[in-house]
Amino acid sequence: xxxSRKSAIIxxxxxxxxxxxxxxxxxxxxxxxxxxxxxxxxxxTPKASQPGKPALVKLELVTDxxxxxxxxxxxxxxxxxxxxxxxxxxxxxxxxYISQGDGLNDRQWHLMHKAPxxxxxxxxxxxxxxxxINIVLGKNDSxxxxxxxxxxxxLQHFYSTDNGKTFHSEWIAGTWQQGQEQGxxxxxxNDRGDMVIVxxxxxxxxxxxxxxxxxxxxxxxxxxxxxxxRYTYAxxxxxxxxxxxxxxxxxxxxxxxxLPQGQDxxxxxxxxxxxxxxxxxxxxxxxxxxxxxxxxKPKDPNDTNDRDLTYVxxxxxxxxxxxxxxxxxxxxxxxxxxxxxxxxxxxxxxxxVTYGQKVRITxxxxxxxxxxxxxxxxxxxxxxxxTPEDTDGTSIEAPTSIDISHFPGCSDYDFxxxxxxxxxxxxxxxxxxxxxxxxxxxxxxxxxxxxxxNKTGGAQSFQMPRLLPLALYDDEKKHS
Numbered sequence: 001x002x003x004s005r006k007s008a009i010i011x012x013x014x015x016x017x018x019x020x021x022x023x024x025x026x027x028x029x030x031x032x033x034x035x036x037x038x039x040x041x042x043x044x045t046p047k048a049s050q051p052g053k054p055a056l057v058k059l060e061l062v063t064d065x066x067x068x069x070x071x072x073x074x075x076x077x078x079x080x081x082x083x084x085x086x087x088x089x090x091x092x093x094x095x096x097y098i099s100q101g102d103g104l105n106d107r108q109w110h111l112m113h114k115a116p117x118x119x120x121x122x123x124x125x126x127x128x129x130x131x132x133i134n135i136v137l138g139k140n141d142s143x144x145x146x147x148x149x150x151x152x153x154x155l156q157h158f159y160s161t162d163n164g165k166t167f168h169s170e171w172i173a174g175t176w177q178q179g180q181e182q183g184x185x186x187x188x189x190n191d192r193g194d195m196v197i198v199x200x201x202x203x204x205x206x207x208x209x210x211x212x213x214x215x216x217x218x219x220x221x222x223x224x225x226x227x228x229x230r231y232t233y234a235x236x237x238x239x240x241x242x243x244x245x246x247x248x249x250x251x252x253x254x255x256x257x258x259l260p261q262g263q264d265x266x267x268x269x270x271x272x273x274x275x276x277x278x279x280x281x282x283x284x285x286x287x288x289x290x291x292x293x294x295x296x297k298p299k300d301p302n303d304t305n306d307r308d309l310t311y312v313x314x315x316x317x318x319x320x321x322x323x324x325x326x327x328x329x330x331x332x333x334x335x336x337x338x339x340x341x342x343x344x345x346x347x348x349x350x351x352x353v354t355y356g357q358k359v360r361i362t363x364x365x366x367x368x369x370x371x372x373x374x375x376x377x378x379x380x381x382x383x384x385x386x387t388p389e390d391t392d393g394t395s396i397e398a399p400t401s402i403d404i405s406h407f408p409g410c411s412d413y414d415f416x417x418x419x420x421x422x423x424x425x426x427x428x429x430x431x432x433x434x435x436x437x438x439x440x441x442x443x444x445x446x447x448x449x450x451x452x453x454n455k456t457g458g459a460q461s462f463q464m465p466r467l468l469p470l471a472l473y474d475d476e477k478k479h480s
Contacts, residue, residue: 045320046367046392051385052452054370054400057433060446061407062112062120066097068415068441073104074131077417077439080313080358081186081233083426084417085446086137087435088163091116094143095437096135097444098128105151105180109133113164120446124158124167130182137427139193139215143167146187146197153178155197155211172211174222177201183209184251188236189427196238203252206230208288212238212281223281225288229256231274235315237323237425238281246276247293247315247325254304262304271296271309273327275339293325293337293344306330313418314360316425319367324393326371328356336361336394348394354382357411358418361393364432364451369393372449374419374438375401378409381419381438383449407445409438416440419447 066076076098085095093114101108109128114120129148138144138159145158155172176199177183183199193215201207206227211220231248238244250272255261259269273293278286296309313334314326323339329349334356337347350371353359359373369386371393382399389395410416421436422428432452437444 044367046318046363046369048389048391049366049368050388051368051397052364052370052432052450052454054383054385054402055450055453056381056402056404057448057450058446059404059407060120062095062437062444062446063097063110064443065099065110066439066442066444067100067107068439068443069100070415070441072100074107075415075441076132076444077412077441078414079132079184079186079233080311080418081184081235082132082417082420083134083136083187084132084420085422085435085437086135086143086427087422088137088141088143090141090163092163093435093446094135094164095444095446096133096145097439098132101128105130106149107131109145109147111135111145114446123164126156126158130180131184134185134187134197135426136187136189136195138189138195142193144187144189144195146185148176148182148185151180151182153181155199172197172220172222174209174211175224176209184232184234186234186236188238188425190238190240191424191427191429192240194238194240196236196244198234198236198246200230200232200234200248200251203230204228204256206252208234208246208276212244221282223284223286225276225278225285227288231276233312235312235425237315237317242279242281244278244281245317245323246278247273247312247323248276249273249311249327254307259298259301260304262307264304266307269298269307269309270311271298273310273312273325273337275323275325277342289342291339291342291344293339294327294329294335294347296329296331299331308413313356313358316361316423318363318369318392319430322392324361326350326359326361334359338392338394346392346394350394350396352396352398353384354399355411357413360419360421360423362421362423362434362451363393363430365430366452367430368451369396370451371396372419372421374404374409376411378411378416378440379403379405381447381449383451385451402449404445404447407443408440409445410440412441421449 098107107128111124127149129151133147143160195213198210208225232251234248253267272295275291316324325337334350371384381402384396417439419438421434
């Protein structure tokens with residue numbers, strides 16, 4: 001049958017239109033199948049920029065009722081990995097501390113609230129268990145607290161979705177530590193609202209017992225990993241492809257490392273830092289990869305007082321997706337290790353940081369890096385901006401020394417916690433202004449610093465990048 005030229009054109013046009021529709025449908029299906037909040041996580045390597053001129057905006061006493069008695073174990077300030085303060089989009093601040101309560105396993109937690117241009121007020125309280133509780137900011141500006149009442153192996157989750165006006169409570173199911181063992185818990189969150197809480201187990205074998213909240217399913221799932229030995233003080237980073245990163249310090253009794261046991265009642269030693277990565281968090285006991293960051297062996301194995309050989313003071317994922325690990329080496333001071341593509345690309349000493357036991361790291365809205373510490377006398381917050389050429393936080397300027405002597409901190413490791421402030425791992429976008437607290441025995445002190453010294457410094461709207469699973473690094477590099 002002979003087809004006219006006009007009919008042929010119509011047929012060809014129809015076929016091409018159909019193909020175009022099919023291609024468009026496939027494209028739209030793929031776009032729809034990728035959540036909007038995941039698609040926005042782009043890598044952006046910081047460019048060289050002029051550092052800001054950090055300035056103190058506020059300094060206030062939150063409370064002088066925190067638990068800080070030297071003859072009692074695990075006071076309010078214990079734990080550099082603890083998240084203690086959040087800031088909502090409306091500018092409200094919420095922070096937590098613990099008081100003595102009824103005893104070792106029944107500390108009392110307190111939630112303080114500061115509305116814009118108002119004073120601090122206590123709005124909630126409860127049984128914390130043994131140690132300070134964690135607070136993070138979740139999906140849609142929700143507020144989340146985690147406690148272990150009576151240290152009874154039960155995890156309680158408090159949350160508010162109305163800017164702290166009301167709170168709800170639930171128990172998170174899991175095979176948690178029993179026998180009044182709280183397990184050094186830590187919490188992490190990403191900007192999609194996924195959350196993870198980890199509890200560590202006994203010395204040998206070690207364990208990560210953890211629950212993961214998916215912002216897609218709105219459900220918690222319990223998981224565990226068995227390790228050779230115990231790793232504690234965990235900093236947690238849920239990713240965006242069902243992955244999870246953990247940075248922790250090895251914390252075990254000396255005899256497990258074939259070292260003489262201490263005779264002073266303190267048998268533990270801290271001498272190794274590791275990075276852990278889970279590519280797929282969905283199995284009950286998922287595969288966990290490990291990267292040794294640093295091990296420090298005692299110069300004199302028989303010196304049982306030589307115990308804090310190395311431990312993590314902070315961990316941070318930057319806008320390029322690199323993991324920064326700040327750790328203190330007892331023998332040569334503070335260090336910063338950087339992991340990229342699953343490998344350590346730098347491990348540099350930071351001798352210019354005057355007090356490495358309490359140093360933190362963050363970026364401003366331009367991606368410029370700042371290290372923040374408190375000095376050994378507790379009279380100054382030292383803010384170290386990166387140099388104009390710095391792009392990874394390892395080249396820093398002399399500090400801007402901020403006078404806090406009106407509400408001083410102190411150097412004690414357990415009783416005077418590090419400056420802890422609003423960063424992405426506890427639910428905040430990068431900002432030129434950070435809100436934080438530091439401890440001094442029974443006191444909690446609030447501060448606000450503008451990193452760039454501007455009169456304004458709102459939160460940035462872009463999202464933090466994702467951490468690629470270790471197994472995907474090579475594929476990502478091949479296709480980039």
